[in-house]
Amino acid sequence: MIGDKVSVHYTGWLLDGTKFDSSRDRKDKFTFDLGKGQVIKAWDIAVATMKVGEVCRIICKPEYAYGASGSPPKIPPNAVLVFEVELFDFQGEDLSTDEDGGIIRRIRVKGEGYSKPNEGSVVELWFQGSHDGHVFDERDLRFEVGEGEGLGIPPGVETALQQMEKGEEAVLYLKPKYGFNSAGYEPFHVPPNAELQYEIKLKSFEKAKESWEMNSEEKLEQGALVKERGTEYFKAGRYRQAVIQYKKIIQWLEHESGLAEEETAKSKCLLLAASLNLAACYLKLGEHRPALDNCHKALEFDTNNEKGLFRRAEAYMGVNELELAKDDLMKVINLYPGNKAARAQLTQCQQRIRDQHQREKKIYANMFQRLAEKEEKESTKVAKEQLPSDDVEMSEEPEGRQPSDASRTVTGEM
Amino acid sequence: MCFKHRTLGQGGVIGLHSGPHNQTDGILIRNVGWNLIGPIAKCMQSCAVGSEKERGCLQLLNALIESCNPKEILLGILEQIDEAAGDHISRIILPFLQPLQIVLLKLGNKKSYSVGLSLSTIHSRLSNLPVPYTAQQMQEDKYSLCQCCLALVQFAQPFIDIVSQSIDLSKEADTEEMRKELLTFCFSCLKYPLLNAPLNTLPEDEGDHPLRVFAKQIMGFLVSLGESLPRTFVQRGHSAPTNDTEGSISGNEVCSVESLACLSYLLFVQHIGIDSFPFVFGPSFLVKSNMGHVAVLLKRTEESLLSKGLDLLEHSLLRVDNGSLPEDVLEVLTANQVLQDLVKVMTLCPIEHLRKKSLATLQLVIDKFCVEGKYKLFRCLLKISSHAGVEGYIIHNIKNQIDAALKTNPQNKWFLGTRLTPLLLSALSLSEGAETDLLQMSDRIMASLNLLRYLVIKDDDNETGVWSELAKIEQDFLKPLHTGLNMSRAHYDAEIRSTHEKKRGSHSGKPLCTVTAGGNKLPDMTPEMQLQVLQSALFTFDLMESVLARVEELIEVKLKSAPEGKIGSS
Numbered sequence: 001m002i003g004d005k006v007s008v009h010y011t012g013w014l015l016d017g018t019k020f021d022s023s024r025d026r027k028d029k030f031t032f033d034l035g036k037g038q039v040i041k042a043w044d045i046a047v048a049t050m051k052v053g054e055v056c057r058i059i060c061k062p063e064y065a066y067g068a069s070g071s072p073p074k075i076p077p078n079a080v081l082v083f084e085v086e087l088f089d090f091q092g093e094d095l096s097t098d099e100d101g102g103i104i105r106r107i108r109v110k111g112e113g114y115s116k117p118n119e120g121s122v123v124e125l126w127f128q129g130s131h132d133g134h135v136f137d138e139r140d141l142r143f144e145v146g147e148g149e150g151l152g153i154p155p156g157v158e159t160a161l162q163q164m165e166k167g168e169e170a171v172l173y174l175k176p177k178y179g180f181n182s183a184g185y186e187p188f189h190v191p192p193n194a195e196l197q198y199e200i201k202l203k204s205f206e207k208a209k210e211s212w213e214m215n216s217e218e219k220l221e222q223g224a225l226v227k228e229r230g231t232e233y234f235k236a237g238r239y240r241q242a243v244i245q246y247k248k249i250i251q252w253l254e255h256e257s258g259l260a261e262e263e264t265a266k267s268k269c270l271l272l273a274a275s276l277n278l279a280a281c282y283l284k285l286g287e288h289r290p291a292l293d294n295c296h297k298a299l300e301f302d303t304n305n306e307k308g309l310f311r312r313a314e315a316y317m318g319v320n321e322l323e324l325a326k327d328d329l330m331k332v333i334n335l336y337p338g339n340k341a342a343r344a345q346l347t348q349c350q351q352r353i354r355d356q357h358q359r360e361k362k363i364y365a366n367m368f369q370r371l372a373e374k375e376e377k378e379s380t381k382v383a384k385e386q387l388p389s390d391d392v393e394m395s396e397e398p399e400g401r402q403p404s405d406a407s408r409t410v411t412g413e414m
Numbered sequence: 415m416c417f418k419h420r421t422l423g424q425g426g427v428i429g430l431h432s433g434p435h436n437q438t439d440g441i442l443i444r445n446v447g448w449n450l451i452g453p454i455a456k457c458m459q460s461c462a463v464g465s466e467k468e469r470g471c472l473q474l475l476n477a478l479i480e481s482c483n484p485k486e487i488l489l490g491i492l493e494q495i496d497e498a499a500g501d502h503i504s505r506i507i508l509p510f511l512q513p514l515q516i517v518l519l520k521l522g523n524k525k526s527y528s529v530g531l532s533l534s535t536i537h538s539r540l541s542n543l544p545v546p547y548t549a550q551q552m553q554e555d556k557y558s559l560c561q562c563c564l565a566l567v568q569f570a571q572p573f574i575d576i577v578s579q580s581i582d583l584s585k586e587a588d589t590e591e592m593r594k595e596l597l598t599f600c601f602s603c604l605k606y607p608l609l610n611a612p613l614n615t616l617p618e619d620e621g622d623h624p625l626r627v628f629a630k631q632i633m634g635f636l637v638s639l640g641e642s643l644p645r646t647f648v649q650r651g652h653s654a655p656t657n658d659t660e661g662s663i664s665g666n667e668v669c670s671v672e673s674l675a676c677l678s679y680l681l682f683v684q685h686i687g688i689d690s691f692p693f694v695f696g697p698s699f700l701v702k703s704n705m706g707h708v709a710v711l712l713k714r715t716e717e718s719l720l721s722k723g724l725d726l727l728e729h730s731l732l733r734v735d736n737g738s739l740p741e742d743v744l745e746v747l748t749a750n751q752v753l754q755d756l757v758k759v760m761t762l763c764p765i766e767h768l769r770k771k772s773l774a775t776l777q778l779v780i781d782k783f784c785v786e787g788k789y790k791l792f793r794c795l796l797k798i799s800s801h802a803g804v805e806g807y808i809i810h811n812i813k814n815q816i817d818a819a820l821k822t823n824p825q826n827k828w829f830l831g832t833r834l835t836p837l838l839l840s841a842l843s844l845s846e847g848a849e850t851d852l853l854q855m856s857d858r859i860m861a862s863l864n865l866l867r868y869l870v871i872k873d874d875d876n877e878t879g880v881w882s883e884l885a886k887i888e889q890d891f892l893k894p895l896h897t898g899l900n901m902s903r904a905h906y907d908a909e910i911r912s913t914h915e916k917k918r919g920s921h922s923g924k925p926l927c928t929v930t931a932g933g934n935k936l937p938d939m940t941p942e943m944q945l946q947v948l949q950s951a952l953f954t955f956d957l958m959e960s961v962l963a964r965v966e967e968l969i970e971v972k973l974k975s976a977p978e979g980k981i982g983s984s
Contacts, residue, residue, distance in 0.1 A: 012693060021693040028642050030692055037740075038648070038699045066697060067735040073685045074693055083694075115745050215836060 002035030003093050003107035003170075006047060010085040020074040020081075029088060035110055040065045042081075050087040058083045092173065095160050102175035103156045111165025115207060119146045120244045123161055123205040129154075129188070129198045136188040147241060152187060154179045157198055164202045172198040216263055219252040223270045230277060239281040246281065249274035250297075272301040272308075279311045288318030306336050313345060322353045440481065447482040451475070451490035458509055459502060468509070475513050484520045488528055491517065492535050503539050504558035511536075511569045519572060526588050529573050530595030536566065537602050545610040547718060552612070552623055559607060560624035567631045570596065578638040593639055600639070601669035603632050604676040610718050613684050629680055633687035643691050647678065648703065675707035675726075683725045697733040701782075702743050704730040709748040712755035717765055724759070724771050727752070731775075734782045741787035744794065753779075753791075754798050761801045773807070780811055788815060789828040789837065796840050806857035809841045813865045816878060830877050838880065842866055842887050848897035856954050862891065863961045870968045874976070884969070895962060903955050910948045917941040 007029045011022035023030045032038045034048055042060035050056060060081045062068065070077040092104040117123050122144050129137040143151055148158045156178030164170065174196040176182065184192040230245030253267045275298035282291035295312035298305055309332045316325035326349050332342040454471050461467040479487055491514050498506040514532060518525055543559045546552040555561060573596060580589045611625040622630070636643065646669075669677075680686040682704065704726060711723030731739075743749055756779075759772040783791055792815075795808050816834070819826035827833055842862050844850045852859060866887070869880040876882060939947075 010694070023692065026690055030644065030694070032648075032694075036699075037696050039694045040696050043694055044696075066733065067738070069697070069733050069735050071693060071697065071733050072729075073688065113742060113745075115742070215840075 001092075001106045001108065002048070002110045003105060004034050004090040005031055005093055006034045006090045007031040007088045008047065008085050009088065010083050012084075013082045014075070015080045015082065033093065034090070035107070040081075043083075043085075047085065047087065050085070052087055052089060055084065055086040058085060092171075095163050096156075096178060097159070100175075100177075102178045103160055104173040105160055105163070105170050107168060107170045109167070109169040111168030111202065113165055116165060117145050117162055117202075117205040117207060119162070121145050121205050121207045124203045125161070125200060126203065127157070127198055127200045129196055131190055131194045131196050136190055144241065146244075147238070152185060154185075154196065156196075157200070160198075160200070161202065164200070166202060166204055169199075169201045172196075172200060174198065216267075220263060220266050220270065223249045223252060223267075223274075227270060227273060227277075230274075234277065234281060237284075239284045243278060243281045243285075246274045246278045250278070268301055272298055272305070275301070276305070276307050276311065279308075279315065283311060283314055283318070286318070288315045291315040292319065304331075304335055306332060306339065309335075310339070310342055310345070313342075313349070317345075317349060317352070322349060322356065325349050326353065443478070444481050444483070447478045448486040448490040450478060451487065451494060455494040455506060455510075459505055472509060472513070476516075479513055479516055479520075484517045485528075488514070488517050488521070488532070492532060495539055496535055498539055499542075501557070503543060504562050507536055507539065507562055508558065508565055511565050515569050515572065523588055526592035526595055529592060530598065533570065533595065533599040534602075537599065537606070540566075541606040543607075545607040545718075546625075547610075547612060549612075549623070552625065555624075560628075563603075563607065563628040564624055567628065567635075570599065570635065574635050574638050578640070583640075596635065596639055597641060597669075600632050600635050600641075601673040603628075604673035604680075605670055608632070608680070609672055609676045609722075610716065612718060613680070613686075626684075626686075629684070630686050633677075633680060633690075637687065637690045643677075643681070643687060644695075646674070647681070647691075671706070671710045675710040676722075678704055678707040679711075679722050679726050683722070683729045697730075697735075698739055698743060701730045701734060701739060702746050705743070705746050705748040705752055709751045709755065712752060712759065717768065720759060720763065720765075720768050721771070723755075724768065724775050727756075728771075728775050728778060731778050731782050736781050737784055739782040739787055740784055741790055743783075744787060744790050750794065750798075753795060757795070757799045757801065757804055760804060761799075776807075777811075785815075785826060785828050789833070793837055793840070796837075802855045802858040806861035809858065809861035809865055812837065812841055813861075813868055816865075816869070817872070820872060820877060824877065831879055835879050835883055838869075838878070839883065839886065839890070842891045844891060844894050844898070848894040848901065850894070850898055852895075852898050852902050852958065853951050853954060856958065859895065859958060860961070863958070863965060866891075867961065867965045867968065870965060870972060874972070892962065892966065895958075899955055899959055899962070903952065906948055906951050906955070910945065910952075913941055913944050913948065917945075 008031075009023050009029055011019060011024060013019050032043075035044050037044065039047075040060065042058055042064035045064070046056070046058045060083070062078045062080060065081045066075050066077075066079065068077050070079060075081070092106040094101055094103065095105050096102040122142065124140075124142045126140050127138070128135055137152065141151065141153075143153070145158055145161055148155070154174060156174040157172065159178065160170070160172050176193045176195060179194060179196040180190050180192075182192045184190045184194060190196070226245045226248050230242045233239070233242035233245065249270050253271050275294045279291045279294040279298065282288070282294065292312065292315040295308055295315055298308040299312065302308065309328045313325040313328035313332070316322070316328065326346065329342050329346040329349060332339055333346065336342070454475055458468055458471045461471075491510050495506055495510060518529055518532060521528055540559065540562055543557040543562075546555065546559065552560060573592060577583075577589055577593045577596060580586055583590045583593065607625065608629050611629075613626055613629055615622065615626065677687075681688050681691055682700070708723050708727045708730075711719050711726065714720065714723075756772050756776055760769055760776065763769050763772070780788060780791060792808055792812055796805060799805050799808065812829075815829045819829040824830070842865065844859070845855070866880075869878055873880055880887070
């Protein structure tokens, strides 16, 4: 089947009988992926019809081989080629990253194009999962690659999807490691350590276009859609997914130039929203640094943005820059006196500043106290009896008398 | 010991040579003989190549190898090689190679580690030497690099033989280990010196020059070691940019992307090792796979690497028939990178023949792509090039494609009808409206005007959609161009007037800035020259304006003569 790894031995001649190539002479079987355009057209067509052990002779017209260009130095232009091919073996393609045979794919119908879904692509597919000949799941589904877990889609399927083309139909054979693991999957009555088989048809997918492929209109249009999707995720509490969406906007529009006036306004608006929302996501995720970066970005577009300032304050508090947080919060309250949340936050912030002062005081106080003690200790050097924990360490000191002292203290304690 | 030192210092080598025959001396030498290697090396450095004294030193060395522990001798020699620097590198390495080989062969069954250590030590020393670039430099071989390379081949040969004669590697752990060490060595030789070396055949030369011979030997070694060239090429080639750790060579970083690029170059451009490479791969697949390698080469700035990159791209494209490269090649990540770098070489590279070559290669890329590929290529190129000359060139190519579509293939859905519109609009635009620097952009603007003129004349039936888009084209292109021309002309007129006045006035005005080209300071511009430049700018504007006027005239005529409804339909 298409996509299978095929291994053959072959010899090739020109029509005049010159042998130009032979895998037998190299003593190295030739392996390739069938039907992927890796080899000349004649081979993709002919080898697909062969059985294991079959030996056949293929005569290829130039348009199915190297055409008018030929392939220097051995194949002249417009050459008819004759091959004798022996098929030894073919097997499904191993898609697992460790190449442990855990995800085997066999393609039933080849898809089109060269592009494949990536993490974050929205895929639309039909699939049927079975175990021991018993179908446990059959669905038409539309979802984003990377969040299959919540939908009862095993990781192996998601890995495989990223290797599939649009319109492709394939069978997957999954080892438990890439299926539902030792836990099994209760909703589908899949027992632990089950080997799974999936029939998949990838109907279509929507991939983030390369930014040069889109014109500014498309970017703005897509940007608005993506923003909505991001917001949905945010509301659902799925901040990671939301981040992927918002980041797209930044990626598309940040360096876009040559926009009309109206478009510039729109783009600014989207960028501002995206940065603000990204900041919110990161705050929720507890990642304060990227949150801070995005707040800075947002405030570049709009220096006095209420949300921007407020979120930056939150982020500052997250990284313990309390004074900076306070400044931002004061600014919010000055500009938008109605913002109660900011007031509450400010109180909290000031409380923390006070706390910190207290703590610092204590720490420094302690520090000075210790320094003082240390000095004292060193100057007198007489008082050697200290806390028991110190004694244990002292036992390693080279002074001969010390160890016995220490052990005595320790035993004494016990 | 002291005795030895003294004799060496005095050059009394012959007496020493007979030394080991003495019984007690023999034991002494067996135990501490390796200490002598340092002084011997110093002695050899000081004497002339091929002299009596040098031969004596070698004899002494051989005598030591006979009687001492080979492991100690090995370390002694490697220490000397490792310390070599500057001009001495080849001076030390060359005479020591043969003794080193003998020692290694004496090591018995566990020599793979030592072989690897020796090879990597020698290689790391050698890579401090500059690679000769011109034929003359190569002949001169000032640092004896070529000589060292050839000697190194001799050196490695017996170990290669051990591996290639082994029947079942899986049963001989040490040989398998040795194979890995030797592969590492071969791949590092591909990176240095071969990646930088000139490998083209010299037309007047009968035989091959040394580095080419070296390249052939190394490729031969790879094959002898049982490294499958197609497998290395396919697996590595595909995963090159991601640095995946998969592949035929057990995953560890045996070969860098540069070595692989060089391997590709040797195979496809120099046809070295191609006999061991299958002739069944599809041509477009080869282009796709080579994109990664080309990207690696074009990223660099050295002349030899850039020209290798261009050659590799050219040679992979030459295997593809015109108009048959599928558009999905553009979706390979590195393809985008290659295009950007190609434009970079074309516009920024200081070496003229590379600039010319890269332009020719770009045309080749355009020719090879199928119609859809061409369309996407143009859109992509217009986005990334940001150089008026290149953009003009692309617009010119767009015109040719539309011409071909109109003449031969009215079903062409990419260069006719709705699909063409966005491409057309981006070709017929001014990046910064009326404020565009017309002089800077003149190449592009002239090409755009030319394209528009062609469309207006040829396309009576609105097959290209130009008539439907006329309003937008006028708004975004023709009108701002008019305004821009008026502004620029006024500006330059004023400039000319002021220069004239200056000329009449004082002659001793200090220049505001100086220009240097190629390190030489160009003479200050005299007012006459300034006038000339300004004048030629005005000529450019004149030319632009006249073509613009002609286009607008044509549009008007066509609009009047065409029956209502015909234009603007479809």
